[in-house]
Amino acid sequence: GENVEQHPSTLSVQEGDSAVIKCTYSDSASNYFPWYKQELGKRPQLIIDIRSNVGEKKDQRIAVTLNKTAKHFSLHITETQPEDSAVYFCAATLKGLTGGGNKLTFGTGTQLKVEL
């Protein structure tokens, strides 16, 4: 099955700096890679995703890059703000497999702290 590794486990940045979180996956068939943000005591919420036919996707201060050859993808947050402090999870799945359930395999999470 799929295995997703995520680094770093904790990340502390100064407000206004950039933050980068990296993930690697094992199954070359995976084709959908979402990122979730989870604030303390809350449910995970999708912040951005990328499909395997795209190398980069941006949404305001958030971007995700995908290197299919190396089987890794990264989350980039620019101009970080205190409200970006949360746990971020990457995930991978083979989307579109009928009956497969689109099961997401999650990384172990990155605790991001944005300091004033």
Next chain:
Amino acid sequence: NAGVTQTPKFRVLKTGQSMTLLCAQDMNHEYMYWYRQDPGMGLRLIHYSVGEGTTAKGEVPDGYNVSRLKKQNFLLGLESAAPSQTSVYFCASSPPPGHPYGYTFGSGTRLTVV
């Protein structure tokens, strides 16, 4: 439109007791999932369902059972709770392949087994 609703939100069980966690979704999603979240381990899939009347094992199914008698409900059962099942449990649902993809999570159930 409530999305995905989990009950209860908190529960304390004694070792050996049983309980059922309920997940209900009103989005007409075909697929439903149960994950557990433990510190430093991310979210791990327990069981999932691709439609009414179907269930399948995920990554960590031991000690749990599930049922999907109605499309909108997915129940997670613990027959004999163990301290190792202390965790936060999240239910999620998603549409089937071919539809705009998206997982919707419930708000979670914090379970403590003493």
